Amino acid sequence: MNNFTLGRYIPIDSFMHRFDPRAKMIAMLTLMVAIFIPSGFLGYIGVFLVICIGIYTSKLNLKFFWNAMKPMFFMLGVLLIINVLVVRSGDPLITIGSFSIYTNALTQTGYIALRLIFMVMITTLLTATTKPTDLTVALEDLMKPLKKIGVPANEIAMIISIALRFIPTLIEETQRIIKAQTSRGVDLEEGSIKEKVMAVLSLIVPLFVSSYQRAEELANAMEARGYVPNRDRTRYKQLHLKMKDVVLMVVCILVLGSTIGMMIWL
Amino acid sequence: MPIEIINLSHEYNAKTPLAKVALCDINVKISDGEMIALIGETGSGKSTLVQHLNALLLPTEGKIQIGDQIIEANVKSHGLKQLRKKVGLVFQFPEYQLFEETILKDIAFGPKNFGVSAEEAEQKAREMIKIVGLDENYLEKSPFECSGGERRRIAIAGILAMGPDILVLDEPTAGLDPKGAKDMMDLFKRINEDFHKTVLIVSHDMEQVMTYCQRVIVMNHGKIIEDCNVHEFFQSSDLLKQLHINPPALLQFKDLCKEKGIEISKDALSIEECVREILKGVKR
Numbered sequence: 001m002n003n004f005t006l007g008r009y010i011p012i013d014s015f016m017h018r019f020d021p022r023a024k025m026i027a028m029l030t031l032m033v034a035i036f037i038p039s040g041f042l043g044y045i046g047v048f049l050v051i052c053i054g055i056y057t058s059k060l061n062l063k064f065f066w067n068a069m070k071p072m073f074f075m076l077g078v079l080l081i082i083n084v085l086v087v088r089s090g091d092p093l094i095t096i097g098s099f100s101i102y103t104n105a106l107t108q109t110g111y112i113a114l115r116l117i118f119m120v121m122i123t124t125l126l127t128a129t130t131k132p133t134d135l136t137v138a139l140e141d142l143m144k145p146l147k148k149i150g151v152p153a154n155e156i157a158m159i160i161s162i163a164l165r166f167i168p169t170l171i172e173e174t175q176r177i178i179k180a181q182t183s184r185g186v187d188l189e190e191g192s193i194k195e196k197v198m199a200v201l202s203l204i205v206p207l208f209v210s211s212y213q214r215a216e217e218l219a220n221a222m223e224a225r226g227y228v229p230n231r232d233r234t235r236y237k238q239l240h241l242k243m244k245d246v247v248l249m250v251v252c253i254l255v256l257g258s259t260i261g262m263m264i265w266l
Numbered sequence: 267m268p269i270e271i272i273n274l275s276h277e278y279n280a281k282t283p284l285a286k287v288a289l290c291d292i293n294v295k296i297s298d299g300e301m302i303a304l305i306g307e308t309g310s311g312k313s314t315l316v317q318h319l320n321a322l323l324l325p326t327e328g329k330i331q332i333g334d335q336i337i338e339a340n341v342k343s344h345g346l347k348q349l350r351k352k353v354g355l356v357f358q359f360p361e362y363q364l365f366e367e368t369i370l371k372d373i374a375f376g377p378k379n380f381g382v383s384a385e386e387a388e389q390k391a392r393e394m395i396k397i398v399g400l401d402e403n404y405l406e407k408s409p410f411e412c413s414g415g416e417r418r419r420i421a422i423a424g425i426l427a428m429g430p431d432i433l434v435l436d437e438p439t440a441g442l443d444p445k446g447a448k449d450m451m452d453l454f455k456r457i458n459e460d461f462h463k464t465v466l467i468v469s470h471d472m473e474q475v476m477t478y479c480q481r482v483i484v485m486n487h488g489k490i491i492e493d494c495n496v497h498e499f500f501q502s503s504d505l506l507k508q509l510h511i512n513p514p515a516l517l518q519f520k521d522l523c524k525e526k527g528i529e530i531s532k533d534a535l536s537i538e539e540c541v542r543e544i545l546k547g548v549k550r
């Protein structure tokens with residue numbers, strides 16, 4: 001459970017860590033859009049360069065990003081197989097009997113693979129350099145304009161921060177229950193399918209029960225301390241946009257602009 | 267089934283930057299039929315040690331011998347499942363491990379996992395529910411309808427049904443009301459005396475330790491700092507103060523009596539014995 005990389009915060013101090021979370025989030029969103037604009041491989045090189053600079057300034061280990069991407073490769077493999085079987089355009093590359101692999105199958109898979117890899121890199125960069133609490137604060141701020149049209153920004157942010165807060169607790173709880181059931185003779189690794197289903201059931205039911213209980217207790221505790229969902233709250237930690245945050249956002253918006261330009265004129 | 271722990275050490279996250287030594291060079295021998303209290307501050311390694319007895323954690327150094335099963339550091343052990351059948355481990359707040367629809371099924375779950383037939387497991391369940399002091403008509407209820415204390419009894423019945431020779435309990439009375447806690451401790455005493463099972467209890471309650479256990483093992487920072495008979499341990503409050511343990515009320519009472527010049531024998535470890543001693547003194 002501890003080698004779970006995707007979405008984990010790495011508590012070090014780096015140039016990237018010190019950006020305003022709101023700026024980082026906007027930068028991530030614009031880059032995400034840029035990735036999905038079909039601007040050819042040239043555009044991707046531009047996006048890739050920006051990501052590389054980001055990774056370099058974050059002082060994170062490259063292996064960390066590799067680990068975050070690993071779970072995706074299986075999906076990409078399946079995608080490649082489907083594309084090879086289905087896509088029938090472009091030039092035939094290899095022909096075996098009546099079946100041939102077309103170039104478009106490979107380039108299309110390549111595009112999708114690049115997009116996904118970039119996406120994982122960007123999101124990993126964001127979550128690894130920003131504390132979950134900061135992220136929710138940023139989210140709350142960015143959703144403020146949406147409040148006017150009735151989007152419950154505060155509540156959404158609260159829900160997300162509670163969910164994030166309870167991930168480690170639930171992992172701990174799961175490990176505790178695994179141990180308790182193992183000592184009752186549950187074997188999670190060996191056994192027939194029926195035994196395995198039983199084993200998983202013996203984990204999930206207690207986990208659900210205790211989660212519900214926890215949720216109820218938390219709700220009571222929040223109410224006891226006077227929580228009213230849609231009331232405005234002051235914050236202990238105030239966010240201030242600095243010059244470098246503005247620069248970060250401008251650079252990312254420029255990248256997005258240039259990819260759009262490339263799509264139109266190239 | 268005797269237990270022998272030899273030079274046991276355990277390190278969490280060994281060989282990583284997060285490495286933390288939890289147990290350091292532990293040596294203990296436990297004979298059949300003992301009733302032992304394991305005490306120590308939070309984080310002193312009690313739970314880690316207890317989990318070794320069930321092979322949920324494996325030693326990073328040293329070895330453990332339970333019956334004829336040997337668990338050694340860096341040696342792959344077999345038959346851990348059999349070991350878990352012989353050593354019943356009741357975790358803290360065991361009521362959270364219940365999951366079946368009926369209590370009967372839940373108590374029978376453990377024995378069934380260890381290859382006991384369904385009928386036999388059910389029969390065991392019927393037997394055990396009475397031993398933990400609940401009525402047989404509970405068996406058809408859902409465990410989630412019961413109160414916290416009842417659920418804990420059910421969980422303990424589930425462990426007892428596996429027929430362990432050694433019963434290990436991690437703070438079994440935490441969060442129970444005084445009567446519930448007393449009933450629980452009486453139950454363990456009965457299991458120890460009537461069924462001749464070795465019982466090891468992790469506890470913070472010195473009164474309980476004094477009244478129910480025969481031997482006390484004190485841990486601190488992953489080491490055993492005291493291992494002696496309960497009479498020796500509660501002889502005077504000096505030893506306890508040295509170990510930063512709050513002496514039980516009875517010892518404090520004896521100290522107060524001593525200040526007033528009433529001597530009570532060091533072996534008097536129950537209120538009745540103390541009263542007798544004081545009466546003797548008064549008559550003289």
